[in-house]
Amino acid sequence: MAKVSRRLVLGGGSALLVGAGLDGPAHAAPMRGRQTADVCVIGAGYAGLAAAYRLKQAGAKVIVLEARNRVGGRSLTAQMKGGGWVDYGGQWVGPTQDRFYALIKEMGGETYASPDFGKAVQRDLINPKEFIRLGSEVTDTYPGSDMMDAMFTAVDDLAKAIDPEKPWVHPDAAALDRMTFAEWLRANVSNENVRGLAGNLVASVACASPEEISILQMAYLVRACNGLDKLFASDGGAQQDRLIGGTQPIAQKVAQKLGSAIRLGAPVRKIKWSDKGAVVFSDEISVAARHVVVCVPPHLAGAIEYDPSPPSDRVQVTQRWPQGLVVKVQMVYAEPYWREAGLNGASLDYQAVVGETADSGVPEQYSKKGIMTGFIYSEQARKTASLAPAERQKMVLAEMAERFGPKALNPLEYHEMNWSTQQWTRGCFTGFLTPGATTMFRSAVRDPVGPLYWAGTETSTVWPSFIDGAIRSGELAAGQIKAKG
Numbered sequence: 001m002a003k004v005s006r007r008l009v010l011g012g013g014s015a016l017l018v019g020a021g022l023d024g025p026a027h028a029a030p031m032r033g034r035q036t037a038d039v040c041v042i043g044a045g046y047a048g049l050a051a052a053y054r055l056k057q058a059g060a061k062v063i064v065l066e067a068r069n070r071v072g073g074r075s076l077t078a079q080m081k082g083g084g085w086v087d088y089g090g091q092w093v094g095p096t097q098d099r100f101y102a103l104i105k106e107m108g109g110e111t112y113a114s115p116d117f118g119k120a121v122q123r124d125l126i127n128p129k130e131f132i133r134l135g136s137e138v139t140d141t142y143p144g145s146d147m148m149d150a151m152f153t154a155v156d157d158l159a160k161a162i163d164p165e166k167p168w169v170h171p172d173a174a175a176l177d178r179m180t181f182a183e184w185l186r187a188n189v190s191n192e193n194v195r196g197l198a199g200n201l202v203a204s205v206a207c208a209s210p211e212e213i214s215i216l217q218m219a220y221l222v223r224a225c226n227g228l229d230k231l232f233a234s235d236g237g238a239q240q241d242r243l244i245g246g247t248q249p250i251a252q253k254v255a256q257k258l259g260s261a262i263r264l265g266a267p268v269r270k271i272k273w274s275d276k277g278a279v280v281f282s283d284e285i286s287v288a289a290r291h292v293v294v295c296v297p298p299h300l301a302g303a304i305e306y307d308p309s310p311p312s313d314r315v316q317v318t319q320r321w322p323q324g325l326v327v328k329v330q331m332v333y334a335e336p337y338w339r340e341a342g343l344n345g346a347s348l349d350y351q352a353v354v355g356e357t358a359d360s361g362v363p364e365q366y367s368k369k370g371i372m373t374g375f376i377y378s379e380q381a382r383k384t385a386s387l388a389p390a391e392r393q394k395m396v397l398a399e400m401a402e403r404f405g406p407k408a409l410n411p412l413e414y415h416e417m418n419w420s421t422q423q424w425t426r427g428c429f430t431g432f433l434t435p436g437a438t439t440m441f442r443s444a445v446r447d448p449v450g451p452l453y454w455a456g457t458e459t460s461t462v463w464p465s466f467i468d469g470a471i472r473s474g475e476l477a478a479g480q481i482k483a484k485g
C-alpha cells in the first residue's frame with residue numbers, strides 16, 4: 001500500500017477506514033501445531049475462498065492458510081467515514097462474469113450501475129495537444145477512430161482464432177508467442193499515437209507494457225475475456241457494475257461462512273508431498289491433508305519450498321509468470337464536479353502518467369462525494385516510482401486538471417496503492433506469461449501435480465485476471481477434488 005499509510009488509513013485526517021474491522025479477530029490467531037484436514041487451501045483471496053467454500057459445502061474438512069491478517073487478497077475495500085467506500089484493488093463486475101455475480105447474490109450482496117453521467121475524455125490521436133469528448137456509443141467516430149477500429153478488429157480477429165484452453169495449438173502459435181505486442185503493433189499500426197493508445201488499453205488487462213507480453217498471450221487474454229468489447233465497454237463490459245459496499249465485503253462474507261477453518265497470519269513456507277497427500281507448513285501450524293489447493297499468484301507459488309520438487313515444467317513456468325505493474329490512485333472530492341461539465345470521469349491519455357481514469361462514485365444515499373480513480377500503468381509506474389510522493393501527487397493532480405478542470409487540484413483526500421510492494425501480491429492486476437512461455441510450457445500452468453492443485457485468477461481460462469476468473473479457478477479445483485472422492 002504505497003502512500004496509504006496506516007496513519008492516513010486508520011484515522012488522523014483521513015475519511016477512509018480499511019476493512020472497517022470486518023477482517024475481525026475471530027480467526028486472527030493462528031492455531032499452533034499439526035492439524036489434519038481433507039483439503040488444505042493456501043490463500044484466502046477469491047480463488048481460495050471459493051475453493052474452500054465449495055469443498056466445505058460438499059462436506060469436506062478444509063483448512064485455509066492465509067499469509068495476511070485479512071481475507072480478500074487483491075480485493076481490499078476502505079469504508080469512508082460518513083458513508084461510501086473505495087476499492088484499492090478489484091472493483092468492477094460485468095456481463096459474462098457469471099460466477100462473480102452468482103457469488104455476490106449467494107452472499108446477499110448487491111450491485112449498482114457504474115456512474116456514467118456524461119462524456120469521456122480522450123487525448124486526440126491526430127492532434128495530441130487537444131482532448132476530445134466521446135459518448136459511450138461504440139459507433140462514435142473521432143479523428144483517428146478508423147485506425148483504432150482497425151487495430152481493435154485485428155486483435156479481436158486473432159483472439160477469435162485462439163482456443164483459450166489451448167492457445168498453443170494455434171497454427172502460428174510459436175511465431176505469435178515470439179513476437180511482442182509492441183512488435184505486432186509496429187508491424188500492423190502505422191500511427192504512433194494509435195500504438196500508444198492501444199498499448200495503454202493493453203496495459204489495462206495485464207498491466208504489462210507492450211514490450212514485455214507476446215501477441216499470443218495478449219490475444220489469449222482477450223479471447224478468454226470474451227473479446228475487446230466485453231473487456232473495455234462500460235455498458236455491457238467488464239466495468240458495467242460495482243458492488244454496494246465494495247468487493248472485499250463479499251470475500252469477508254464467504255470467510256464468515258468458513259469460520260475457524262481460516263487461519264490468518266499463516267504464510268505457507270513449505271509443502272512436503274507424495275501421491276498419498278501432503279503436509280503444508282506455515283510458521284506455527286502445519287496441516288496434513290489429502291489434497292492441497294494452492295490459490296496464490298504463480299510467482300508466489302513458485303517461491304514456496306516443495307519436497308520433492310514438482311516437475312521442471314511447473315518449476316520453470318512460475319519463473320516466467322511476472323505480475324503486471326499499476327498504481328491505483330484515489331482522489332476524493334467534496335462532489336463529483338466533473339459531472340456538472342457533462343463529463344463522466346472516464347479518460348484515456350496515451351502520453352500522460354495517468355493512463356486512465358474512472359468515476360468511482362457510490363450511490364448518493366451512501367455518499368455524495370466525488371470519487372475519482374486513476375491508473376498509472378506499467379512504464380509510467382516505473383518512471384514515476386522514484387519521485388517523491390508529493391511530487392508524483394502534484395503531477396497526477398495537474399493531469400487531472402488538464403482533463404477535468406481546476407477543481408481537480410484540490411481533493412479532500414489523495415491515496416495511492418502500489419501492489420508491487422505488497423509482500424503477498426507483488427504486482428497487479430494480474431500475472432502474464434512472458435514471450436515464448438505459452439508455447440514452451442503449455443498446460444503446466446494448471447496441471448495438478450500429485451495431490452497439489454493450482455488455482456488463482458492467473459490459471460483460469462475464463463476471465464483470467466479478474467475476480468470472476470479467480471472464483472472459477474477455485475471452483476474448478478474444488479470440483480476436481482470432489483470428483484476424486
Ligand SMILES: Cc1cc2nc3c(=O)[nH]c(=O)nc-3n(C[C@H](O)[C@H](O)[C@H](O)COP(=O)(O)OP(=O)(O)OC[C@H]3O[C@@H](n4cnc5c(N)ncnc54)[C@H](O)[C@@H]3O)c2cc1C
Nearest residue numbers: 043045046047067073074090091092268424428456457467
Ligand atoms: C488495483 C487492482 C484493480 C483491479 N480491478 C479489478 C476489477 O475491477 N474487477 C475484477 O474483476 N478484478 C480486478 N482486479 C483483479 C482481481 O482483484 C484479482 O484478479 C483477484 O482478486 C485475484 O484473486 P486470487 O484469489 O486469484 O488472488 P489474490 O487475491 O492475490 O489472493 C491470493 C491470496 O494468497 C495469499 N498468499 C500469498 N502467498 C501466500 C503464502 N505463501 N501462504 C499463504 N497465503 C499466501 C495472499 O495474501 C492473498 O490473500 C484488480 C486488481 C487490482 C490489484
